[in-house]
Amino acid sequence: KPVIGVLALQGDVREHLAALEHAGAAARPVRRPEELAAVDGIVLPGGESTTMSRLLESFELLEPLRDRIADGLPAYGSCAGMILLARQVLDGRPDQRQLDALDVVVRRNAFGRQVDSFEGDLDFAGLDDGPVHAVFIRAPWVEKAGDGVEILARVPDTAGAGDAAARIVAIRQGPVLATAFHPELTGDERVHRLFVGMVHETM
Numbered sequence: 001k002p003v004i005g006v007l008a009l010q011g012d013v014r015e016h017l018a019a020l021e022h023a024g025a026a027a028r029p030v031r032r033p034e035e036l037a038a039v040d041g042i043v044l045p046g047g048e049s050t051t052m053s054r055l056l057e058s059f060e061l062l063e064p065l066r067d068r069i070a071d072g073l074p075a076y077g078s079c080a081g082m083i084l085l086a087r088q089v090l091d092g093r094p095d096q097r098q099l100d101a102l103d104v105v106v107r108r109n110a111f112g113r114q115v116d117s118f119e120g121d122l123d124f125a126g127l128d129d130g131p132v133h134a135v136f137i138r139a140p141w142v143e144k145a146g147d148g149v150e151i152l153a154r155v156p157d158t159a160g161a162g163d164a165a166a167r168i169v170a171i172r173q174g175p176v177l178a179t180a181f182h183p184e185l186t187g188d189e190r191v192h193r194l195f196v197g198m199v200h201e202t203m
């Protein structure tokens with residue numbers, strides 16, 4: 001069984017731990033560098049990226065996490081986690097730190113300008129047994145993606161999607177996966193299974 005950590009400084013840690021266990025991993029909360037060193041993959045949960053960034057620094061996890069991901073540790077970020085993994089954030093706080101693991105520019109609170117949350121059914125590349133029901137909560141979207149970034153899902157171009165129509169909301173670059181939405185909240189474990197499979201490939 002792969003051992004997958006969930007960064008447990010802030011955010012919806014418990015939901016990710018449960019989803020990972022259901023998806024066949026041994027899930028562990030990670031708060032200390034020693035705990036980070038013992039995992040085969042890491043999940044960065046939804047929450048508040050500015051707070052998580054600050055806590056990463058005070059728990060002395062920012063550099064170790066950046067280094068391990070740069071060395072190939074598989075990582076999956078949902079929502080705030082996607083923001084942390086990105087190379088650049090728009091509408092972030094000036095002191096917000098990035099893990100620089102995905103060659104993307106994300107816009108923070110992108111959906112929040114009109115409505116705080118938004119839900120929709122998305123086609124997700126590689127998940128063939130039906131659309132993924134995506135819940136967005138003060139979510140980012142990907143505003144720009146580099147050539148090496150695989151686009152896995154976009155907001156459907158339907159009436160009501162407004163500015164969000166066709167925005168990129170799920171991506172993968174090598175062993176790094178990110179979604180702007182929260183599969184840990186809907187009981188659909190396919191995204192977590194995808195990540196557990198990615199971790200397996202590196203073991």
Ligand code: GLN
Nearest residue numbers: 046047048049079080138
């Ligand atoms: N708006 C939050 C941020 O900027 C993300 C929200 C979420 O993770 N649900 O970090």
